[in-house]
Amino acid sequence: MNMKAVVLAVATILVASQCHGSEYEFYPLELRSDGLTVHYPPEVWCPxxxxxxxxxxxxxxxxxxQKCAEYVESYIQGDQYDSDSKYVNQQAYFxxxxxxxxxxxxxxxxxxGxxxxxVPYYSKHGYGVNPYNAxxxxxxxxxxxxxxxAQTLKNYNNLLSLGFKIVFLTGRTVDKKAVTEANLKEAGFHTWEKLILKDPIAYNGQNAASYKAAERKKLTKEGWRIVGNIGDQWSDITGRNVGLRTFKLPNPMYFIA
Structure with missing residues (x-):
């Protein structure tokens, strides 16, 4: 028996033994024949x-x-959150x-976000388990x-190097303009075309999605072409005038409509 035949025979035996010895069902998405509901443990249910x-x-x-508190903390503090953020930012740059x-x-x-x-704030408030306190x-x-x-900062610098202008569009209110400008610069974001903050009077009663869509419409009327739109909430990137492409960063700690 030549070597190729030996390898094939060994592989066949290994596959057969794994299949017969495993409890894994061949069709895992089929309904249970006994009619019982599967109750997944938190390590399965939370992802x-x-x-x-x-x-x-x-x-x-x-x-x-509540049962996902440990899972979300592990996700945020582990490598996965950074890796997911890196992947999204890379796609925006590409x-x-x-x-x-x-x-x-x-x-x-x-x-x-x-x-x-x-994260420094949410790490002290249960990583999103505790109710939001404005x-x-x-x-x-x-x-x-x-x-x-870190991954967004890297992408921001790469986009600047390509010649794109940057607009920051935030749900923070206009009274926080000075502290937001200072914080952005301290964190490494030194250059932008516009920093748009929410006027609570003009947008009284409107949710984040409506407010951001209205501000994007103003940008397009001013003659700007929105090439990319990056946010951690769906309300950042849905509605009208979202741009040529949108990019959703991970954030399992809270939801803003």
Whole structure:
């Protein structure tokens, strides 16, 4: 028997033994024949919850499920969050490189959770398990100590090197302009074309998606072409005038409509 035949025979035996010895069903998505519901443990259920939330299938949720607190903390503090952020930012950069740039081209970035990390805040509030407290969060914002999200900062610098102009479009209100400018610069974001903050009077009663869509419409009326639009919330990148392409960064800690 030649060597090729030996290898084939050994491989066949290994595959056969694994199949007969494994409890894995060949059709794992089939309904159970006994009619019972499968109750998944948190280590299985929580990644499914995050997938549904990140894909915008599960919406309008208020807090991270209590049983997923440890999972979300591990995701945020581990390598996966950074790797996911890197991958999304890379795709934005690759897209930017692929198009012919015009002088009026801009990339829009959201701020909190996109360029400035609010993980230091959420790490003290259950990584999203605790209900959102606007007063406490605003007090943290006013400290101006939010660090940069490293992968977004790298992408930001790459886009600048390609000649794109940057617009920051944030749900922070206009009274936080000075602290936001200072925090952005301290974190490494030194150059931008516009920093757009929310006027609570003009947008009274409107949600984040409506506000951001209206501000993007103003940009296009001013003659800007929105090439890319990057945010950690679906409300950052949905609605009208979203741009040529949108890029959704991961954030399983909260949902903003």
């Amino acid at each position: 499914s919850w995050r997938l549904a939330a990140e894909a915008h299938n599960y919406i309008n949720w208020k807090t991270v499920p 897209f930017a490189k692929s198009i012919k740039r015009n002088e009026n081209d801009v990339f829009i970035f959201s701020v909190d 996109t360029v400035l990390s609010n 007063t406490v969060y605003d007090a943290w914002v006013l400290k101006g100590e939010a660090p940069a999200l």
